[in-house]
Amino acid sequence: MGKITVAVIFGGQSSEHEVSRVSATTMISALRQEIYEVIPVGITKEGNWRIYHGPVEAIRNGTWEPYSTEVVLSPDASKKCLLKLVGGKYKEIPIDVVLPALHGAWGEDGTIQGLLEMAQIPYVGCGVLASAVSMDKVYTKLIAKAARIPMAKYLWFDGRTLEHTKEKIIAQVEKKLGYPCFVKPANAGSSVGISKAKNKAELEAALALAASYDRKVIVEEAIVGRELECAVLGNDQVRVSGVGEVLAAAEFYDYEAKYHNAASKTVIPADLPDKTRETVRKIAEKVFRAVDGCGLARVDFFVEQESGRVIFNELNTMPGFTAISMYPMLWEEEGMSKSELMDCLIRLALERDNGIRG
Secondary structure (H helix, E strand, C coil): CCCCEEEEEEECCCCCHHHHHHHHHHHHCCCCCEEEEEEEEECCCCCEEEEEECCCCCHHHHCCCHHHEEEEEECCCCCCCCEEEECEEEEEEECCEECCCCCCHHHHHHHHHHHHHHHHHCCCCHHHHHHHHHHEEEHHHHHHHHCCCCCCCCEEEEEHHHHHHHHHHHHHHHHHHCEEEEEEEEEEECCCEEEEEEEHHHHHHHHHHHHHHCCCEEEEECCCCEEEEEEEEEECEEEEEEEEEEEECCCCCHHHHHHEEEEEEEEECCCCCCCHHHHHHHHHHHHHHHCCEEEEEEEEEEEEEECCCCEEHHHHCCCCCCCCHHHHHHHHCCCEEEEHHHHHHHHHHHHHHHCCCC
């Protein structure tokens, strides 16, 4: 049997372009050369698709583009291929499965998943619906509420009308949520565009910042407690990892604290009472099933300091695979190496495509 051809797509036009490149580097390095023929495909910040030929480190540091050639993914389901531009003509490059190592908009939100569904090419991760609703924090909360999953109190607003209704919105936040509160773009990851507001002036600035990233803005009550994360792996039959804890070096786990502050730490396994740990794991699976998840997801929680309540925060359908990312570390704690994890993710993608939902 020949090698499985895996197209690893990285970069993209979202604010998480750089994080995507680092995740892709980790994934490519973990794919066993004896099993997989790996084809790195980068999407530039301008949206240009390019097939890359060169050392993986250039993907990480962002110097890959000069060593790449224009390519597109064919939506023709009878082809299942990339089309590489060679001498003014397109050459077909057949692929077996796609690994979309993309974070944020146009990668984790159902858009590329829709393209791959049209092309009938198997791909790693959640489908169109799960990707779309999980990317949108408002719809995630609506689904979680219907499933009776405990969450922080929240309000959401149309960022397009924010300029005309700012005072009304601020009054609503102050009445229902109070200070401090967290303000987030509804569609963003890696804590991009998130602020903690302690007063009216900070809330006003935070609303404007969040609205600059997305047309919907969500405001949540601040939960004083611990930040926990749990990993889910599987299709119909799922495995749920142990629980890890985030110890942010900053006031909250923002983009800077995640990726540029060495003082931020993750603790695996988290030191928790057995009951709390099992509650986290149970809710992680429940949320994953509620959004019709498949493949993989990382589910984030708070444990409230005073009450010990487990509170669902969000579900990430393409979690980071950087050196400090919790998802692969949680499975390593369970005895699964990164290479074994990649084997499992690709197997799940192929099984889902064949309708074997295992």
